[in-house]
Amino acid sequence: MKRTDFLNALGNASPICLSNHNKIITLNDIESLNGTHELHYIPNLGGTKADEITQLKTFFIDLDSGKDKNGDYFPLSKVSEYKEQKQKQLEAFPIYPSAVIETRNGLQVYWFIGEPISRDSWQRIENALIAYFNADIKVKSPANQMRLPDTFWVKDKNNPFYCKIISLHKRSYFKKDLDFLDIEKISSIKLNPEKFKKILTSKTFYNYQDLFDHITKEVDLFQYLRDFYDLEAQNINSFKCIAHNDNNPSASVFKSKDGIWLYSCRATSCDFKIGNIIQVVQHLSKLPRHLAIQKICSDLGLEFTEDAEQKRILEDNLKVIKDDIKYSHPKLYSVIYRYIPTLTVLHYLAMDNLVYANNEDEFLFTGSTRYLARMLGRHDKKRTGEDLSFLSLAKMLKKVDIESDTVPGRYRDMVMRLKRENERYINTYSIPAYTLEHLRKCEDFANVIIEKGIRKIEFCYATVANAFGSELADEIFPQAKNTVCKDLDMNLYNVVENLIAQKSYVTEKIIREYYKEHHLLWSKKTYIRQMPIIITKLGLIKIRTNKKLKEQYGIISSGYPIIFIKKETALAN
Numbered sequence: 001m002k003r004t005d006f007l008n009a010l011g012n013a014s015p016i017c018l019s020n021h022n023k024i025i026t027l028n029d030i031e032s033l034n035g036t037h038e039l040h041y042i043p044n045l046g047g048t049k050a051d052e053i054t055q056l057k058t059f060f061i062d063l064d065s066g067k068d069k070n071g072d073y074f075p076l077s078k079v080s081e082y083k084e085q086k087q088k089q090l091e092a093f094p095i096y097p098s099a100v101i102e103t104r105n106g107l108q109v110y111w112f113i114g115e116p117i118s119r120d121s122w123q124r125i126e127n128a129l130i131a132y133f134n135a136d137i138k139v140k141s142p143a144n145q146m147r148l149p150d151t152f153w154v155k156d157k158n159n160p161f162y163c164k165i166i167s168l169h170k171r172s173y174f175k176k177d178l179d180f181l182d183i184e185k186i187s188s189i190k191l192n193p194e195k196f197k198k199i200l201t202s203k204t205f206y207n208y209q210d211l212f213d214h215i216t217k218e219v220d221l222f223q224y225l226r227d228f229y230d231l232e233a234q235n236i237n238s239f240k241c242i243a244h245n246d247n248n249p250s251a252s253v254f255k256s257k258d259g260i261w262l263y264s265c266r267a268t269s270c271d272f273k274i275g276n277i278i279q280v281v282q283h284l285s286k287l288p289r290h291l292a293i294q295k296i297c298s299d300l301g302l303e304f305t306e307d308a309e310q311k312r313i314l315e316d317n318l319k320v321i322k323d324d325i326k327y328s329h330p331k332l333y334s335v336i337y338r339y340i341p342t343l344t345v346l347h348y349l350a351m352d353n354l355v356y357a358n359n360e361d362e363f364l365f366t367g368s369t370r371y372l373a374r375m376l377g378r379h380d381k382k383r384t385g386e387d388l389s390f391l392s393l394a395k396m397l398k399k400v401d402i403e404s405d406t407v408p409g410r411y412r413d414m415v416m417r418l419k420r421e422n423e424r425y426i427n428t429y430s431i432p433a434y435t436l437e438h439l440r441k442c443e444d445f446a447n448v449i450i451e452k453g454i455r456k457i458e459f460c461y462a463t464v465a466n467a468f469g470s471e472l473a474d475e476i477f478p479q480a481k482n483t484v485c486k487d488l489d490m491n492l493y494n495v496v497e498n499l500i501a502q503k504s505y506v507t508e509k510i511i512r513e514y515y516k517e518h519h520l521l522w523s524k525k526t527y528i529r530q531m532p533i534i535i536t537k538l539g540l541i542k543i544r545t546n547k548k549l550k551e552q553y554g555i556i557s558s559g560y561p562i563i564f565i566k567k568e569t570a571l572a573n
């Protein structure tokens, strides 16, 4: 990767360049000065001062490992540890950088901008990125000089360091990408002077529950707030709250009966009442939960490896449903495409709320139908609930029985409490990885769904129970477990059976006409609800006719109607 590729991707092919921070030079001067001078450039367009900048091309942060207590640079081996740690943090960050440049003491990271953005928005997001990554707080002006890629760092003349482009993607971000991630709401977090020390004592967790236990129980919340949130108090039992403008000490930190450190504020005017470290950080830094956890980990040098992997599985899933299955698994697609928005939102919810199941193969998350409906911009939760049940029939997600052994006890308690307190329509889910193997199963099953004529309209416990048995129905409608299935509508059953015996096939129209002729009361609702059951009981399947089938059954109507025929006959064809 070359410097020119980088500058082209940035959208500023001939930027203002400077040597030793003060002398303006041209791009042509670079080669002759490289190796003897410090070479920088200004990524944004317009001038060398903040108020001269006219076009904001990128966000940038300078991740700098800093210096030791004697003011010396850390040895390269230590710096590589820092770089590695930061790269992992970047990989796990939902907005992937457009480019990363390696410098002697760290990384310079860019997120290119794809559309005009206001100065205010730029600064808010820039500050948020700095705060989030604990980046150098001084590097935040729109006219900031950054190191020119492909040049040598020469502050130590005897040990120059080649600053190279380690990743470059021609990827620009739009305001909607950033809005979506709520990043503008991330308020400024103070730079932590202890950062490097903390990073060098890093610890890796492989199980989410262990990490959760560690940060909520082992981490001294009072000390953490002193280190990272400018809490200056000495008395843990009574200090001035940092969540509101507190004149009298109203806050305290204490340990709960189950050993969790909690922050509490007594002031009635305070938005924050009580919560653990994650909730405190969520509140103070206005971060979504997963980013709050990530920030705590980054502050304390903790790592959680599987989480990133699971998030990637979810991200891959999103790509699969968005781009792949339309062509590769058309039946599955035809069954679920209307519910893809719901499935997508569910994935985003999952990314924020993963918890490992005891079997460690699955990860769980909990969501309320009302919340999902709101995310989808719907006023009515009923439709969303139906989408989720149907998607679960299509095996794109699984409703997890909260009573089952795979659910960690503490998690179950949490969900049960939520249910009691405010969310009746809350479910715990797991989402499988949409591997080819899984999709093949889904495709086969989608075929069965189509054959049995199951549609989301009037989709309920009885539909599934009658078509597939009560075990599957219990899975898909856990609230309706042990529901007594509605009796079969014998009228309709007999009509369909007779017509099949007479004509070897039926259509909705034929059935409706039969009802009319015999003065029976036709109900579309009953028809939709009962047909899947009747199909199963009579061993029929639902298919769309083609020319050959029309000839075979003597169908003379125009078009290619959907008909029901005996499954054996269909297979024999």
Ligand SMILES: [Zn+2]
Binding pocket: 241, 242, 243, 244, 246, 250, 251, 265, 266, 267, 270, 271, 272
């Ligand atoms: Zn308070």
